[in-house]
């Protein structure tokens with residue numbers, strides 16, 4: 001054990017510099033001491049890992065990013081009179097236990113209200129707290145009071161799902177089937193006249209929950225592990241200068257050339273012996289779509305689960321062990337998209353924060369209508385009014401999950417704009433309502449290096465799959481060169497998947513594995529820096 005460890009330390013000695021006039025960037029990184037670490041993906045998990053390694057003296061680190069930008073699923077864009085978020089929007093649970101909140105506060109990126117102690121203590125358990133304005137598909141405004149009880153019931157059922165982490169459910173049970181069972185039990189107590197509209201309203205709440213979980217149907221989301229997802233206290237807040245301002249601050253300390261953009265990795269060869277330009281033998285070689293290749297002691301893979309689902313069979317050589325291929329297959333990764341609409345003038349009352357839709361005739365007990373071309377809009381159940389209108393203009397953000405959302409991605413902006421004009425005319429009962437003056441929508445499913453929005457624990461999988469996904473390769477504890485391939489990213493955090501803080505924690509987690517392995521690299525780094 002000791003001898004092997006010593007050997008590893010020797011292998012990790014600083015690399016010799018061989019001038020390579022073609023690649024100054026690579027030269028700079030190779031001149032740095034410590035093991036050679038490659039990070040695949042410049043989303044928040046990859047940037048977090050790189051920054052933490054750098055801070056701990058493991059400076060021989062580079063990020064390879066497939067697209068032309070950093071941030072991944074954090075993406076802020078100019079729209080209307082300001083900035084909107086195409087990906088992540090809120091800090092979910094902004095309080096001291098949330099590293100995204102801590103960093104954002106430290107960098108001065110939040111409004112003063114978000115920093116208040118009382119704001120950090122508010123606990124909404126991940127459920128919406130605003131009072132909505134409710135429109136029915138037949139063009140009537142409905143009173144939120146009429147649905148207050150059924151809303152409370154729905155969220156109490158969702159809370160109840162947390163009781164199954166200890167047992168009392170089977171692996172086949174889904175959150176959807178549990179909620180349906182509750183609806184069937186509860187509906188005999190409802191006012192007969194309200195039964196249909198209550199059902200339609202509940203379908204909308206379930207559709208919203210599909211957006212939260214990033215799934216086509218809550219019937220796909222496993223019941224037993226659902227409660228393992230952990231919400232943090234704090235009233236969700238946003239970034240006035242865009243979520244990307246966080247990523248930009250995080251990557252600022254990295255030396256120039258640390259991030260190589262437009263460097264899509266094609267395959268990762270591990271468990272091998274690949275000579276570097278320094279004649280040192282490395283266990284891993286990464287080849288890119290453009291023909292470039294890189295050798296490394298360690299590779300941290302942060303690509304989205306959606307990418308792994310499409311590509312993992314030919315991405316790794318030798319192939320992944322069964323525990324990992326099973327985890328990649330079993331875990332869920334679905335689509336949640338946004339449709340952002342700018343209006344010249346708001347048709348909603350001032351102080352409206354959320355507009356909720358009730359599609360009359362729909363029910364949580366029947367399958368959604370099949371013809372997507374005709375019915376994709378019926379999956380829309382919530383539009384959020386973006387703040388502050390004085391700076392941004394009048395912008396609504398609709399959320400749409402599942403197959404309907406993937407269908408929407410195939411439509412043109414003009415087609416969507418025309419559908420949305422029809423929709424709002426129908427809801428408001430105003431056939432003259434002016435169309436939105438601008439539209440932008442996300443297309444996360446079609447992004448080749450993302451393949452959807454975020455992960456969930458699907459029926460047939462469990463938290464163990466999340467742990468298996470996070471386990472480094474080789475899994476053999478006695479391997480001569482351990483931790484050749486490490487895995488980070490949103491989908492590898494058992495309690496915080498699908499969030500920016502989960503992604504950030506996962507990057508730090510994998511960086512820490514390597515930091516623990518190479519204490520000599522940070523022994524002399526000043527404590528103040530760490």
Ligand SMILES: Cc1cc2nc3c(=O)[nH]c(=O)nc-3n(C[C@H](O)[C@H](O)[C@H](O)COP(=O)(O)OP(=O)(O)OC[C@H]3O[C@@H](n4cnc5c(N)ncnc54)[C@H](O)[C@@H]3O)c2cc1C
Pocket residue numbers: 040041042043044045046064065066067070071072073074086087088089090091092263264265266302303304307336337338442444449450452453454488489490491497498499500501503
């Ligand atoms: C619509 C939407 C709304 C969301 N809202 C919120 C929210 O309000 N709050 C919240 O906390 N979270 C939210 N999320 C989730 C959050 O955005 C993600 O969990 C988080 O950003 C994921 O970070 P990551 O580093 O794991 O992955 P990513 O950000 O996806 O980074 C992975 C990177 O890997 C790159 N890559 C992929 N394949 C390759 C390859 N072969 N070679 C090189 N590079 C590759 C990708 O291009 C990408 O840049 C939302 C997500 C979406 C899509």
Ligand SMILES: *[C@@H]1O[C@H](CO)[C@@H](O)[C@H](O)[C@H]1NC(C)=O
Pocket residue numbers: 145146147149
């Ligand atoms: C909601 O529930 C309360 C108490 O349970 C009841 O008094 C009230 O009438 C209900 N409201 C509606 C609209 O059903």
Ligand SMILES: *[C@@H]1O[C@H](CO)[C@@H](O)[C@H](O)[C@H]1NC(C)=O
Pocket residue numbers: 156159160161163
């Ligand atoms: C969970 O179970 C406990 C103990 O059985 C019970 O007291 C509690 O009400 C349950 N919670 C929910 C939300 O049903």
Ligand SMILES: *[C@@H]1O[C@H](CO)[C@@H](O)[C@H](O)[C@H]1NC(C)=O
Pocket residue numbers: 271318
């Ligand atoms: C890794 O290489 C060793 C030695 O060449 C071999 O015995 C082992 O089976 C390989 N492992 C995998 C997963 O390919």
Ligand SMILES: *[C@@H]1O[C@H](CO)[C@@H](O)[C@H](O)[C@H]1NC(C)=O
Pocket residue numbers: 349350351
């Ligand atoms: C909006 O909210 C403000 C502050 O809470 C209040 O003074 C005002 O009357 C509200 N306006 C409407 C139309 O409800």
Ligand SMILES: *[C@@H]1O[C@H](CO)[C@@H](O)[C@H](O)[C@H]1NC(C)=O
Pocket residue numbers: 520521523524
């Ligand atoms: C760390 O500092 C000590 C004492 O100054 C020195 O002897 C040692 O060589 C340094 N180690 C590294 C890896 O720089």
